[in-house]
Amino acid sequence: MRHSSEIVRTDATTIAKMVSSQETQAREVLEAFLERISRYNDALRAFVYVDTEGARTRASEIDREIKRGTTYRMAGVPIAVKDVISVKGLPLTCGSKILRGYVPPYDATVIARLRKAGCVIVGMTNTDEFAMGSSTENSAYGPSINPWMQSRVPGGSSGGSAVAVAAGMAAIGLGSDTGGSVRLPASFVGVYGLKPSYGAVSRFGLVAFSNSIEQIGIFARSIGDLKLTYSVISGADPLDGTTLTFDWNLTTEEGTKVNAFRAGKVIEMSGEGVEPPVLEALDRTVQTLKRYSIQIENVNIPHLENCLAAYYLIAMSEASSNLARFDGVRYGNRVKTEGNWNEEYSRVRALFGSEVKRRVILGAHALSSGFFSMYYDKAARFRTLIKSEFESAFRNYDLLIGPTSPSPAFRLGERTLDPVQMYLSDVDTVPMNLTGVPALSVPTGFANAEGGLLPVATQLIAPYGREDTIFSIASLLEKAGVSAPKVVNPWGNIL
Amino acid sequence: MKPLGEPEVEIEKETVAKLAKELRIELSPEEITTISRDLSKILSYVKELTELDLGSWNPTYSLSPNVSKFREDTNAPSLALSAVKSNLNSEDDFVKAPRV
Numbered sequence: 176m177r178h179s180s181e182i183v184r185t186d187a188t189t190i191a192k193m194v195s196s197q198e199t200q201a202r203e204v205l206e207a208f209l210e211r212i213s214r215y216n217d218a219l220r221a222f223v224y225v226d227t228e229g230a231r232t233r234a235s236e237i238d239r240e241i242k243r244g245t246t247y248r249m250a251g252v253p254i255a256v257k258d259v260i261s262v263k264g265l266p267l268t269c270g271s272k273i274l275r276g277y278v279p280p281y282d283a284t285v286i287a288r289l290r291k292a293g294c295v296i297v298g299m300t301n302t303d304e305f306a307m308g309s310s311t312e313n314s315a316y317g318p319s320i321n322p323w324m325q326s327r328v329p330g331g332s333s334g335g336s337a338v339a340v341a342a343g344m345a346a347i348g349l350g351s352d353t354g355g356s357v358r359l360p361a362s363f364v365g366v367y368g369l370k371p372s373y374g375a376v377s378r379f380g381l382v383a384f385s386n387s388i389e390q391i392g393i394f395a396r397s398i399g400d401l402k403l404t405y406s407v408i409s410g411a412d413p414l415d416g417t418t419l420t421f422d423w424n425l426t427t428e429e430g431t432k433v434n435a436f437r438a439g440k441v442i443e444m445s446g447e448g449v450e451p452p453v454l455e456a457l458d459r460t461v462q463t464l465k466r467y468s469i470q471i472e473n474v475n476i477p478h479l480e481n482c483l484a485a486y487y488l489i490a491m492s493e494a495s496s497n498l499a500r501f502d503g504v505r506y507g508n509r510v511k512t513e514g515n516w517n518e519e520y521s522r523v524r525a526l527f528g529s530e531v532k533r534r535v536i537l538g539a540h541a542l543s544s545g546f547f548s549m550y551y552d553k554a555a556r557f558r559t560l561i562k563s564e565f566e567s568a569f570r571n572y573d574l575l576i577g578p579t580s581p582s583p584a585f586r587l588g589e590r591t592l593d594p595v596q597m598y599l600s601d602v603d604t605v606p607m608n609l610t611g612v613p614a615l616s617v618p619t620g621f622a623n624a625e626g627g628l629l630p631v632a633t634q635l636i637a638p639y640g641r642e643d644t645i646f647s648i649a650s651l652l653e654k655a656g657v658s659a660p661k662v663v664n665p666w667g668n669i670l
Numbered sequence: 671m672k673p674l675g676e677p678e679v680e681i682e683k684e685t686v687a688k689l690a691k692e693l694r695i696e697l698s699p700e701e702i703t704t705i706s707r708d709l710s711k712i713l714s715y716v717k718e719l720t721e722l723d724l725g726s727w728n729p730t731y732s733l734s735p736n737v738s739k740f741r742e743d744t745n746a747p748s749l750a751l752s753a754v755k756s757n758l759n760s761e762d763d764f765v766k767a768p769r770v
Contacts, residue, residue, distance in 0.1 A: 197689060205759070220692070260723070277757055277759075278753070278756065278757065280749045280750055280754050281749055282729055373733040373734065374733070374734045374735070374736070384738035387686050387731060387732055387733065388733075404691060413741035413742065414741070416734075416738075416739045416740075416741070417732070417733075417734035417735075417736055418738055419734075419736060420732075426679055432727060441715045450744065478722075481718065482721045483715075483721065484715060484718065484719035485716075485719055486717035487712065487716065488716060488719075495693070497691075503759070504758070504759055504765065504766075504767050505757065505758060505765075506757045506758075507757075508766070509759040510759060511768070512759075512767065512768050512769075513703055513768070514765055514768060514769075515768055515769045515770070516767065516768045516769060516770045517694060519690075519768040521694045521695060521696040522696055524694055524695040524696065525691070525695060525696035525697070527695065529701070529704070529705075532690075532697070532701065532705065532724050533705055533709070533712075534697065536686060536689045536690060536693065536695070536709065537712060537713075538704060539692065539693055540681070540685070540689055540690050540709070543689075550720065552718070552729060553720055553722070553724060555720065555729030555730055555731060556724035556725075556727040556729045556730075557719060557724055557727070557730070558730040559727040559729065559730045560724060560727045562730060584673070586685065593711070594708050594712060595712060595715050596713065598712075598715075610733070611733035633705050
């Protein structure tokens with residue numbers, strides 16, 4: 176038996192071991208996290224739905240199964256799930272009024288795999304509507320708040336899951352990363368946030384926003400937890416034709432030998448416009464890696480600056496097609512049947528929030544016959560160019576590094592009036608979505624602001640399919656104490 | 671980051687209204703004004719990209735190395751009909767929809 180504040184500080188890997196060895200019970204672990212949720216969720220708005228009873232039932236079931244001899248890899252680990260991933264029987268709204276009342280009749284593949292591994296699904300977490308945003312302010316439920324400072328956003332769009340993990344309301348969080356939506360909030364709240372390689376993790380059961388770039392990602396407070404969760408959810412899934420299994424094995428491998436590694440510091444990510452504390456954290460990372468005999472040189476990705484424009488054209492075009500399915504007939508808020516089809520359908524779709532409307536309309540414009548070659552097609556060709564620039568960098572380097580975001584968390588309301596300012600938050604994260612390579616946000620320092628601290632982060636970027644490299648390098652930074660994610664009470668008190 | 675000046679590309683309100691009608695999204699006159707202003711800003715921002723000469727690069731539409739991969743055709747349990755129907759706008763065993 177441990178004190179509950181000790182339980183919520185414990186990493187998922189240790190929780191799983193303790194529950195498996197019956198040193199503690201899954202039910203006891205869950206209660207410690209539920210207590211934090213009841214204490215802090217009103218202030219932080221991390222969860223939009225907490226499945227208290229369902230989670231208790233499942234935790235007790237896991238305890239009974241373990242007594243009978245069943246083994247689990249993630250026994251009793253409480254998980255927070257972004258409100259865009261289907262969990263059978265729990266409401267799914269994508270932070271939108273249009274889906275109010277929808278309850279998925281099936282589990283996403285990632286959820287099915289986590290359940291099988293013995294995880295406990297705690298509830299659904301806040302997101303920008305349909306994952307479209309960089310701050311989690313753009314949700315029908317209202318904004319999530321950064322536990323480090325009440326005036327600041329937690330980043331987005333997976334802000335709810337990031338806050339849940341940072342504030343000790345869940346041991347692991349699931350998000351989706353279409354243009355940085357896992358890495359940016361991870362950076363703003365000081366936890367690890369992984370965007371896997373495109374195709375590494377099944378998207379079956381994830382509500383599609385932009386299929387060709389999005390991936391389900393993980394929030395965690397240790398590299399061990401990240402590896403464990405990744406090894407449970409990744410791998411080919413017949414229900415998502417883009418998935419594959421990489422041929423290295425995280426569970427048996429000691430870790431890639433990194434001391435002959437070469438890393439490239441991306442010049443275009445670390446120059447003008449980057450705030451000093453972010454650069455200092457990057458520098459600290461570089462110095463630490465050098466101590467482990469990793470060679471570090473500057474590297475150019477010449478067209479990096481154009482990625483943001485290409486990203487938004489592709490994401491909006493795909494969104495305009497994907498969101499056509501929300502018609503109020505098959506799921507969510509229901510249409511009246513009085514008027515004609517077009518009128519009622521238009522009325523239901525008026526329930527989309529302003530950012531979604533903006534993107535869907537812009538996407539339709541970029542795909543329309545007169546503008547296709549100027550916008551969507553141009554962005555698709557640019558993607559081949561930027562992919563080749565990354566490939567040529569990876570011919571010389573095993574890893575690229577740069578900041579996750581040029582600044583720490585910004586103020587609530589600071590960027591909501593100007594869409595382009597909000598989009599610029601993603602300037603350092605979208606290139607990895609366009610190119611499909613894996614990237615991890617590692618908390619590497621703090622900035623002073625308004626008499627408190629705000630986390631800043633460094634991004635580790637590996638060639639396609641080389642998550643093993645990322646985990647090995649990140650483990651070094653963890654071992655050296657450069658990154659040490661903490662559970663934090665509002666506002667900024669480390670537990 | 672480049673500075674953001676006055677929009678260089680202008681999207682007319684009529685264009686926004688027409689697109690919204692095609693997309694079946696009801697917009698208020700205020701929304702049409704805001705969206706046309708925002709779209710002008712966004713498209714001005716992407717102008718630099720549209721001016722790149724990318725003719726020699728083929729488009730990339732998918733990053734997956736898998737090409738048209740089919741799954742095995744196997745038997746599996748269906749979704750629970752009651753759970754599916756509870757999400758529908760339905761009456762008896764019919765889906766209710768507006769007049770076409």
